[in-house]
Amino acid sequence: MxxxxxxxxxxxxxxxxxxxxxxxxxxxxxxxxxxxxxxxxxxxxxxxxxxxxxxxxxxxxxxxxxxxxxxxxxxxxxxxxxxxxxxxxxxxxxxxxxxxxxxxxxxxxxxxxxxxxxxxxxxxxxxxxxxxxxxxxxxxxxxxxxxxxxxxxxxxxxxxxxxxxxxxxxxxxxxxxxxxxxxxxxxxAHFDETITKTTDFFKENESDFQNAYQFSGIAYGPSVGSIKELETKFTETVRVPADGNELEAFMHGPYLSINPEHRLFFITTNAKPNVKSKADSLIRYESQYTKHIFEINYTDQPNNSEKVLNLMNIADETKVPFLGGLPIQVLSWYITKSRGIDLSKQIFTDFSEKVHNKTEFQNYV
Missing domain, CATH: 3.40.50.10490 (Glucose-6-phosphate isomerase like protein; domain 1)
Structure with a gap:
């Protein structure tokens, strides 16, 4: 290739x-x-x-x-x-x-x-x-x-x-x-559709993502793994501060960092009613302090806001993470491109040699 x-x-x-x-x-x-x-x-x-x-x-x-x-x-x-x-x-x-x-x-x-x-x-x-x-x-x-x-x-x-x-x-x-x-x-069967929808979602919100200087993600249950991948991918590629949080953990300290320019991502799934209610309460609360709140929605209740990415309804929330990485990857790619970062230019190429995190140098294109 x-x-x-x-x-x-x-x-x-x-x-x-x-x-x-x-x-x-x-x-x-x-x-x-x-x-x-x-x-x-x-x-x-x-x-x-x-x-x-x-x-x-x-x-x-x-x-x-x-x-x-x-x-x-x-x-x-x-x-x-x-x-x-x-x-x-x-x-x-x-x-x-x-x-x-x-x-x-x-x-x-x-x-x-x-x-x-x-x-x-x-x-x-x-x-x-x-x-x-x-x-x-x-x-x-x-x-x-x-x-x-x-x-x-x-x-x-x-x-x-x-x-x-x-x-x-x-x-x-x-x-x-x-x-x-x-x-x-x-x-x-919904992967290609997910890529298309996420690309359109990016285009609709490109200027918002392009001007961001901090991202925070919030999820619950099985989707915490996806939001942690948002933290990893955005940090690696977009190269601004990014963090992924479990819903309740966010409410015990991290919420204090929110400011009008903060970009927040929520993952919404078919969770138990008490979990969903708590997440909805947090979205409503944070919307008082930042207008930059985005949502990735995997339920049968679509939201027509341009800040909501409505993807397939997955009834079993334990399966959501199988799809959950894909929109995050697409967003990482396009946000990075829009900010003028060329991922083909390797950085810190002596890192593995100096800190021994890999058994040999990873030669990427």
């Missing part, structure tokens, strides 16, 4: 997600061990977008596989955390397969006779060597430094792992499994 961009990979997401679904269940079955079926908890380890992807899949996995998912940052885990003596399963997530902190954490756990799985787009790299099994997310290596395709593929792959374990445990019937897969395929 000659000179791909972040948008190149965004536009490949529908076809690659279809490929992942087409390889189910064989691709998933290859990493399922008896410990996955008997363990009451899984430890997921990832950093950056890998962490956000794991957080995005967490609630779906818990719901379908009936396991407690503990999500940790690998560097702190390796250097400070005690290993749970009852832990049997650990999943290390690194799209490049070369995140030193994730590899080190997995090596530490392997010494404890814990079953380890590496989730990556690069089988054969150091993460695979450290793990007992590797789950390939089937994207190949993204040649740009700001991952999009791999993020969504990681979310889906982890969700499918949870689904398949639920089936093998007898918690989900084959008919229910088929229904779940059809729902995933239905979401994929």
């Amino acid at each position: 000659n000179n791909p961009t972040m948008l190149t990979y965004i536009n490949q997401e529908a076809s690659v997600m279809t490929k992942i679904l087409d390889t189910y269940p064989q691709q998933i079955d290859a990493v399922i061990d008896s410990k996955l079926l008997t363990s009451q908890s899984w430890l997921l380890l990832g950093i950056g977008s890998s962490y956000n992807a794991a957080l995005s899949a967490k609630y779906y996995i818990e719901k379908k596989a009936n396991v407690l998912v503990d999500l940790q940052q690998p560097y702190n885990y390796s250097n400070y955390d005690m290993v749970d003596p009852n832990l049997e399963v650990a999943v290390g997530i690194s799209q490049s397969g070369q995140s030193t902190s994730t590899i080190d954490a997995i090596k530490k756990l392997s010494e404890e006779n814990i079953y380890t799985i590496g989730v990556t787009s690069q089988p054969g790299k150091e993460l695979s060597d450290a793990c007992q099994r590797t789950l390939d997310i089937l994207t190949g290596r993204e040649q740009v430094g700001y991952v999009s395709l791999g993020f969504t593929a990681t979310v889906l792959s982890l969700m499918l792992l949870g689904l398949r374990v639920g089936v093998k445990k007898g918690l989900i019937s084959t008919d229910q499994e088929s229904t779940e897969l059809e729902e995933f395929r239905n979401i994929v």
